[in-house]
Amino acid sequence: MKRSLILMCLFTFFFFSCKKDSDVLKPVIAISIPNENAHFSVNEKIPVTATVNDESNIEYVVMQIIDENQIAVTAQIISKPNEKKAVISNDIVIENKKLKSGDYYIYIRAFDGANESSVRRNIHISEIAKYSKAIYVVTSPNQNQFSVYKTDSLYNTSLAFSPNGDFIGLQINSSDNQLYTCGSITGNLEALNATNHTMIWNNINNGAGMPFYTAMHHTANVLYVGYYDGHISGYDKNGQIVLNTTADGNQYYPTKISANNDLIFSEEKQLVGQLKRLSLYYSSTGAIKQSVLFPADVVNMFSKDNDNTFIFANQNGQAKIYIYNILQNSLWEPHTISGTIYAADKMDENTYFISTSNSIYRYLYNTNSLFALLFGTKSQCVKYNATTDEIVTANSKNINVYSNTTMNLTQTIAYSDSIYDIGILYNK
Numbered sequence: 001m002k003r004s005l006i007l008m009c010l011f012t013f014f015f016f017s018c019k020k021d022s023d024v025l026k027p028v029i030a031i032s033i034p035n036e037n038a039h040f041s042v043n044e045k046i047p048v049t050a051t052v053n054d055e056s057n058i059e060y061v062v063m064q065i066i067d068e069n070q071i072a073v074t075a076q077i078i079s080k081p082n083e084k085k086a087v088i089s090n091d092i093v094i095e096n097k098k099l100k101s102g103d104y105y106i107y108i109r110a111f112d113g114a115n116e117s118s119v120r121r122n123i124h125i126s127e128i129a130k131y132s133k134a135i136y137v138v139t140s141p142n143q144n145q146f147s148v149y150k151t152d153s154l155y156n157t158s159l160a161f162s163p164n165g166d167f168i169g170l171q172i173n174s175s176d177n178q179l180y181t182c183g184s185i186t187g188n189l190e191a192l193n194a195t196n197h198t199m200i201w202n203n204i205n206n207g208a209g210m211p212f213y214t215a216m217h218h219t220a221n222v223l224y225v226g227y228y229d230g231h232i233s234g235y236d237k238n239g240q241i242v243l244n245t246t247a248d249g250n251q252y253y254p255t256k257i258s259a260n261n262d263l264i265f266s267e268e269k270q271l272v273g274q275l276k277r278l279s280l281y282y283s284s285t286g287a288i289k290q291s292v293l294f295p296a297d298v299v300n301m302f303s304k305d306n307d308n309t310f311i312f313a314n315q316n317g318q319a320k321i322y323i324y325n326i327l328q329n330s331l332w333e334p335h336t337i338s339g340t341i342y343a344a345d346k347m348d349e350n351t352y353f354i355s356t357s358n359s360i361y362r363y364l365y366n367t368n369s370l371f372a373l374l375f376g377t378k379s380q381c382v383k384y385n386a387t388t389d390e391i392v393t394a395n396s397k398n399i400n401v402y403s404n405t406t407m408n409l410t411q412t413i414a415y416s417d418s419i420y421d422i423g424i425l426y427n428k
Contacts, residue, residue: 026117027054027110029061033089034106034123041126042099045091048106050119052086056112061088066107066120073099094125097428098175101127132387134194134425136160136179137399138170139417144186146420148179150197151399155411161197163190165205167420171218174426176237180223182216189213189225191239194425201239215266217257222283224264226254232266232281245286252277258301258309259283263326265309267298278311278324278331290329296320302346304365312344312354319356321363335363335370343382347404353391355382360393373407381422394419 033049040046046065052058063077077090092106104125109118133153140146146167150160165187171180177194181187189203205212207228215226222242223235230250234243245264247253252268259265264281268291278298279291296313303309304323311322311331319341322331339356346352353373354361360374360382373391381394390410391402397418401411 024115025055026115027052027058027112029108029110029117029119031106031108031119031121034121037122037124039124039126040094042094042097042128045093046106046123047089047091048108049087049089050108052081052088052110054084054110054112056114057082057084058086059111059113061086061111062109063088063090063092064107065092065094065123065125066105068103068105072107073104097128099125099127101125128428130387131427132385132424133174133427135383135392135399136170136172136423136425137394137413137415137419138167138181138421138423139397139415140167140420141417147417148181149415151413155413157413161192163187168213169216170421170423171216171223172423172425173218173221173223173237175221175428177425178237179423179425180216180218182213182225184211184213185209187213189216191223191235191237200237203239215254215257217259219259220261220283222259224257224259226257226266228253230254230271232257232264232286234264234283243283243286245281245288247279252279256298256301258303260303260306262306263289265301265303265324267294267301280326292324292329292331294331296322299341300344302344302352304349310346310352312341312352314340319354321354334365334368337361337370342378342380345382345384347384347386353382353384355379355393360391374402381419383422383424385424387426392422392424394422 029052031050033047058081061079064072065074066072074092079088105120107120135151137149143166147162148160149157151157163181165183167187168184169182179192179194182189185207188205191200211228214228217224226232230247230253232245233241236242247268254266254268256267264283266279268279269276276294277291278294280289296315299312301311307326309324313320317340319337319339321335323334324331339358341356343355350365352363359372360377362371362373379393379395383392389404391404393400397415399413
């Protein structure tokens with residue numbers, strides 16, 4: 001009797017084991033909604049319906065949207081039907097405003113406890129249209145006080161905030177809706193929410209009567225800050241340091257910073273002495289790539305392409321346009337320009353706006369041409385609004401907005417103090 005009971009137990013165990021092992025069929029997934037190559041937009045609900053069949057109960061079904069590199073662009077939506085046939089319907093919303101237009105896939109994966117299967121359906125997603133939300137204007141009645149004003153898209157102006165201390169720069173991170181201000185001897189480094197202007201994070205100025213911060217530049221979601229002791233730190237949107245680098249030998253300190261995806265460009269001056277140089281650092285490691293002596297004072301720098309960078313500068317008060325070739329580690333001048341450069345901005349890889357003591361110019365690289373747009377106009381700031389195709393300039397205490405195509409004056413905004421800097425906030 002005991003032997004028969006043991007044999008029965010063994011038979012039952014092997015029977016069910018073999019039955020489970022015999023489940024070799026994968027779940028069959030059929031997507032009915034949406035259609036192949038359907039078009040959607042960011043923030044739009046994407047209705048997804050699929051039928052899943054299997055000879056065993058389906059433990060779970062996962063839905064999400066992935067890109068062409070199989071990287072998820074939405075969170076997973078998990079269903080647990082626990083039946084052999086299930087109709088799964090969900091609305092998937094893409095909330096990432098940074099998402100680029102292109103082809104994506106609805107990705108569905110099902111598991112029956114032993115086998116897994118997946119299907120994809122191609123869809124096209126259109127990104128959010130870019131538009132400018134506000135113009136930020138920094139005014140300063142004296143070297144130890146400044147105010148930041150916000151002018152919205154209807155040109156309504158209000159005081160946004162008034163940080164304590166001196167001021168060396170304003171940077172805007174439209175992707176994360178943040179503003180950055182920085183001082184030198186007394187002003188702190190501060191990151192603020194661009195909607196309500198509340199503090200997100202800050203770093204205290206430890207200059208103790210000496211320069212502390214010396215330069216600031218935001219690009220590719222990293223805020224690069226130069227220090228008088230010679231190092232450059234990169235901060236993410238939360239104020240966490242993602243990069244640290246130090247000028248070779250601690251004999252130089254950064255005075256202007258620019259960057260592309262791979263390199264940090266730093267104009268550097270000697271702590272003791274008159275020499276200036278342009279140094280390049282790898283943005284991934286902070287290691288120095290190369291440097292070259294630089295004969296002028298940089299006003300602004302813009303990457304033209306992976307091999308060339310435009311540098312707008314003044315040499316003993318005389319305006320200079322340089323192109324720095326990275327491969328050759330050398331400088332050359334594509335065009336002469338008169339006067340002193342006050343500011344410069346980039347429209348695209350071919351087009352640049354330059355404000356001098358003589359005029360506001362448009363420079364075209366492909367024809368190596370310099371055009372005087374506003375002859376005799378002296379503007380301490382110039383910015384190009386990429387979404388309205390307008391040029392925004394600062395003339396003493398006024399902001400003037402011009403059409404880039406006709407150069408007609410479309411708007412003037414007056415402020416009580418001299419304008420120090422301009423920044424444009426976009427929706428992404």
